[in-house]
Amino acid sequence: MTKAYPFEPEEAPPEYRGIPRIDPVLCIGCGACANACPPNAILRIDDPENGTRRIVLDVGRCIRCARCEEVCPTGAVRLTAEFEAATDDRNDHVEIVELRLARCRGCGKYTCYTERQVEKVLSLIPRGILDFDRVREKLPLCSECKLKLTVLNATKFGEVEP
Ligand code: SF4
Ligand code: SF4
Secondary structure (H helix, E strand, O other): OOOOOOOOOOOOOOOOOOOOOEEOOOOOOOOOHHHHHOOEEEEEEEEOOOOOEEEEHHHHHOOOHHHHHOOOOOOOOOOOOOOOOOOOOOHHHHHEEEEEEEOOOOOEEEEEEEEHHHHHHHHHOOOOOOOOHHHHHHHOOOHHHHHHHHHHHHHHHOOOOO
């Protein structure tokens, strides 16, 4: 049957893998989608000076494999039914989500975790098993402060009573 598309709108079938979209409210900036994306259509870009992380999705590079959707821990990235990607402006293909990096509880420098990642981790800690307030006080630490704490704990552990 001949269709009048593009003069009349056409809907994609329900199982169609269309353009991926990232929900900026649900995204915690973990970068799992960037790690899983075969053609590197998603990048995780940190700016430790200004304390920001950007998740950048280039729809023009996307092969619609849906790996990003499979690995996203919050359901933030989804393949939609949208299929009309033609444009004369390259910028139309780029989606950017910008998030704040969390500061280290030890030294105050920006860590490699976003504030939303820290909140997500805290929300997963079962109450009553750990001292929640104490854990919250310690999270997050930058890699240098984590190393210092590990060495300190190892030194204490190695101490032998006279
Ligand atoms: S659908 Fe596949 S190629 Fe496209 S952004 Fe997701 S992981 Fe990358
Ligand atoms: S996997 Fe999901 S939550 Fe993590 S950066 Fe990608 S879209 Fe955001």
